[in-house]
Amino acid sequence: MATQTQTVTGRLRGNRLRIVWYVLLIALLAIGAYGGYLRVTEGLRSTNLTSTVPWGAWVAFYIYFVGLSAGAFLVSTLSNVFEVEGMHEIEREALFVAVVSMIVALTFVMVDLGRMDRLWHPFAWRQPLSVLSWEVHAYALYVVVLSGELYFSMRGDLVATSETDDGLRGRIAGLLTLGRTDTSQEALETDRTWLKRLGIVGIPLAIVFVHGGTGNLFAVAAARSYWFSALFPVIFITSAVVSGMALIALLYVLRARLGGRTLDPALLERMAALFVGFVALDASLKVLEAFVGLYSLHPGDVETWLTIATGEMWWSFWLVMVGLGWVAPLVLLHRRDWRRRPTFVAAAGASVVLGVVGTRFNIVVPAQIEPALYGLPTGEYVPSTPEWLLSLGIVALGALLLTIGTELLPLVPRGETHD
Amino acid sequence: MYELETPRPATAVGRWSAMSADGPMPAVPETGSGSDETYDAMVDVEATDPREELEKTEYRTDLGIEMAEDARRVSNGALSSAAYWEKYDGDAAAEFGEAYRETPNPAVDCADGTIDDETAESLGCSVGTMASIAEGLEGSESESDGENGDDTRWGMVIDLQKCIGCESCTVACKAENRTPPGVSYNVVMEREEGEFPNVTRTNVPRPCMQCENPPCVQVCPVSATYKMDNGVVNIDYDRCIGCRYCMVACPYDARYFDFGENYDGEFEEAGELSSPEYGMDRGSREDGESPIGNVRKCNFCHHRLERGEEPACVETCVGDARYMGNLEDTDSEVNELASSSRAFQLKEKEGTDPNVYYLK
Numbered sequence: 001m002a003t004q005t006q007t008v009t010g011r012l013r014g015n016r017l018r019i020v021w022y023v024l025l026i027a028l029l030a031i032g033a034y035g036g037y038l039r040v041t042e043g044l045r046s047t048n049l050t051s052t053v054p055w056g057a058w059v060a061f062y063i064y065f066v067g068l069s070a071g072a073f074l075v076s077t078l079s080n081v082f083e084v085e086g087m088h089e090i091e092r093e094a095l096f097v098a099v100v101s102m103i104v105a106l107t108f109v110m111v112d113l114g115r116m117d118r119l120w121h122p123f124a125w126r127q128p129l130s131v132l133s134w135e136v137h138a139y140a141l142y143v144v145v146l147s148g149e150l151y152f153s154m155r156g157d158l159v160a161t162s163e164t165d166d167g168l169r170g171r172i173a174g175l176l177t178l179g180r181t182d183t184s185q186e187a188l189e190t191d192r193t194w195l196k197r198l199g200i201v202g203i204p205l206a207i208v209f210v211h212g213g214t215g216n217l218f219a220v221a222a223a224r225s226y227w228f229s230a231l232f233p234v235i236f237i238t239s240a241v242v243s244g245m246a247l248i249a250l251l252y253v254l255r256a257r258l259g260g261r262t263l264d265p266a267l268l269e270r271m272a273a274l275f276v277g278f279v280a281l282d283a284s285l286k287v288l289e290a291f292v293g294l295y296s297l298h299p300g301d302v303e304t305w306l307t308i309a310t311g312e313m314w315w316s317f318w319l320v321m322v323g324l325g326w327v328a329p330l331v332l333l334h335r336r337d338w339r340r341r342p343t344f345v346a347a348a349g350a351s352v353v354l355g356v357v358g359t360r361f362n363i364v365v366p367a368q369i370e371p372a373l374y375g376l377p378t379g380e381y382v383p384s385t386p387e388w389l390l391s392l393g394i395v396a397l398g399a400l401l402l403t404i405g406t407e408l409l410p411l412v413p414r415g416e417t418h419d
Numbered sequence: 420m421y422e423l424e425t426p427r428p429a430t431a432v433g434r435w436s437a438m439s440a441d442g443p444m445p446a447v448p449e450t451g452s453g454s455d456e457t458y459d460a461m462v463d464v465e466a467t468d469p470r471e472e473l474e475k476t477e478y479r480t481d482l483g484i485e486m487a488e489d490a491r492r493v494s495n496g497a498l499s500s501a502a503y504w505e506k507y508d509g510d511a512a513a514e515f516g517e518a519y520r521e522t523p524n525p526a527v528d529c530a531d532g533t534i535d536d537e538t539a540e541s542l543g544c545s546v547g548t549m550a551s552i553a554e555g556l557e558g559s560e561s562e563s564d565g566e567n568g569d570d571t572r573w574g575m576v577i578d579l580q581k582c583i584g585c586e587s588c589t590v591a592c593k594a595e596n597r598t599p600p601g602v603s604y605n606v607v608m609e610r611e612e613g614e615f616p617n618v619t620r621t622n623v624p625r626p627c628m629q630c631e632n633p634p635c636v637q638v639c640p641v642s643a644t645y646k647m648d649n650g651v652v653n654i655d656y657d658r659c660i661g662c663r664y665c666m667v668a669c670p671y672d673a674r675y676f677d678f679g680e681n682y683d684g685e686f687e688e689a690g691e692l693s694s695p696e697y698g699m700d701r702g703s704r705e706d707g708e709s710p711i712g713n714v715r716k717c718n719f720c721h722h723r724l725e726r727g728e729e730p731a732c733v734e735t736c737v738g739d740a741r742y743m744g745n746l747e748d749t750d751s752e753v754n755e756l757a758s759s760s761r762a763f764q765l766k767e768k769e770g771t772d773p774n775v776y777y778l779k
Binding site: 115118136217 | 640
């Protein structure tokens with residue numbers, strides 16, 4: 001009896017929270033739409049970009065979300081490829097986060113193009129030596145692989161949902177089965193096999209092309225010595241994994257708190273330990289990179305590092321990137337019993353999710369501040385209001401997709417729910 | 420003069436119009452009370468018998484007549500250009516052979532082509548813009564003159580001892596290319612070195628280097644920027660998606676993004692004309708139309724080079740500090756200067772091998 005009452009009040013509270021959340025998202029989308037309106041009517045004049053600093057906030061967010069996607073995907077492979085025990089619970093959530101992040105990333109790419117109407121040109125004309133051309137194709141393939149994996153991972157539960165649920169959820173699940181409704185052990189086994197195969201294809205795709213490749217975009221630009229290093233794509237991958245793990249850990253705790261799912265402390269600890277290990281690796285590589293650059297005394301490297309550490313945006317390096325991205329998670333998760341505490345793991349996750357935004361901005365912008373030739377104007381860039389508004393809207397779009405997906409899709413394996 | 424009425428393969432036009440030029444010379448008509456009939460009559464006097472004219476050529480008369488008649492129907496709208504070319508593609512290919520296949524068909528024009536790309540694909544002849552045909556004609560003319568053969572590599576030499584830093588090149592470039600605010604194909608970088616009284620000041624004009632190994636070309640995802648045979652790095656404004664990767668890759672910051680700003684109100688007729696860059700006339704500058712939203716840069720005033728003129732910055736230079744010419748031609752001034760011990764390129768260690776040389 002008592003449990004029943006608790007569930008009812010819980011549900012009521014949950015409903016109120018849900019309404020507040022949706023209202024917030026819609027408000028953010030409306031704000032974003034205004035930013036989008038300015039972007040469309042004024043073109044890139046609505047930004048603070050210049051010919052000296054041609055890449056800004058939207059490029060930073062684009063690489064941030066590509067990283068988030070690659071990171072979340074790699075977390076999912078821990079379950080379906082490497083078969084790490086207990087990770088199955090978060091596999092689909094990780095895959096879904098990866099898909100949504102890619103959608104968000106590509107939306108940022110689209111709004112950043114000088115000619116949005118020519119978004120399709122890279123598929124009509126190619127340049128076999130262009131890293132960006134390779135990337136565009138890799139992204140498309142990657143989204144296909146992710147969707148395929150999500151399908152094979154969910155199909156059994158989709159069939160079950162379509163059979164038990166008469167509402168919207170059931171109908172959507174029915175459509176998403178794509179007509180394959182066989183739930184025999186054999187069919188499910190086939191799903192699992194294909195899931196693993198796609199995961200195996202996905203790993204090099206995500207590491208080498210999707211994220212290493214995105215790092216390559218910058219690393220091959222020999223004109224900017226701050227980017228021009230082979231370690232750069234590697235750091236891209238490590239910080240991608242860090243941010244992806246952070247978000248998955250955060251979502252895992254949040255979902256448990258809001259949806260009444262019980263947390264598995266062992267899984268939490270495993271995630272937190274991996275997470276903190278990658279934070280340490282990411283930070284070490286970055287320090288190594290900075291050391292080589294500074295030691296060279298090459299003006300391009302030294303000036304860029306000075307811009308980062310002591311320039312106008314010093315706080316985005318010291319407080320956001322170093323503070324939130326590295327120090328906070330290392331402090332919060334350095335003790336074993338702290339790694340078993342959901343609040344600590346969630347706080348560390350949130351901190352890193354924000355901190356890596358700083359990392360991405362500090363990749364894109366500072367390298368463009370110093371002019372390529374002595375005597376040319378020094379760059380100056382802080383995102384404009386429309387840039388922030390539209391960014392907010394695009395992120396809200398991602399959050400909305402994630403929420404709707406969580407509500408309608410069986411992202412938590414059935415039978416493992418504890419309600 | 421029916422050769423102006425309708426598009427057709429340039430080779431055929433060339434041969435046919437050459438024939439009609441042998442006919443009667445036009446006289447100055449007396450127009451007392453000009454009614455439509457008088458004008459028509461005047462035209463009739465001038466007109467030659469097409470059948471007679473075509474008989475003089477080695478090509479099929481009936482085909483010529485038929486094509487000309489249908490061409491009239493194209494110009495008055497009774498027949499679509501696409502249908503016209505579908506109808507005659509086979510016959511024309513059989514009749515004119517190689518020449519037909521190799522000559523660009525001007526009916527396909529990038530800006531407002533009269534036939535769509537799909538039909539163009541299916542044609543036996545190659546397709547191109549009016550500009551490309553004009554260039555082809557000029558190329559063949561100059562080739563026969565013995566200058567500017569296919570091994571032209573345009574290069575510029577800038578004598579820093581002669582440059583006085585007046586920026587007339589920057590101004591001339593703005594005027595010639597009608598670049599909007601924030602876009603300046605040419606700039607002059609100033610550098611002061613030393614302490615009083617031993618101070619030197621160097622002015623370094625910076626156009627696009629037209630690198631032999633251009634990093635911008637390497638990174639473009641859609642091949643919108645590419646190196647032409649004559650050494651100039653081109654930008655196809657109709658293909659560029661505005662991702663600005665080339666700007667990030669350029670070691671000379673020589674590329675600019677066209678944000679769509681205008682000098683409205685600052686001088687008369689601002690934005691009403693655009694420069695015929697790369698030989699393409701885009702008319703007035705309109706919001707949302709290329710090159711707005713594209714990346715732009717110096718192209719050695721390619722449109723001027725094509726008509727035998729020096730780039731605007733070279734022509735205007737007060738101190739005569741700039742030289743333009745063919746770097747492949749060992750007799751040229753630029754070749755000689757670029758080989759002198761005073762010559763250097765900007766950022767030589769980048770391996771871009773610019774076609775702009777400076778003299779110390």
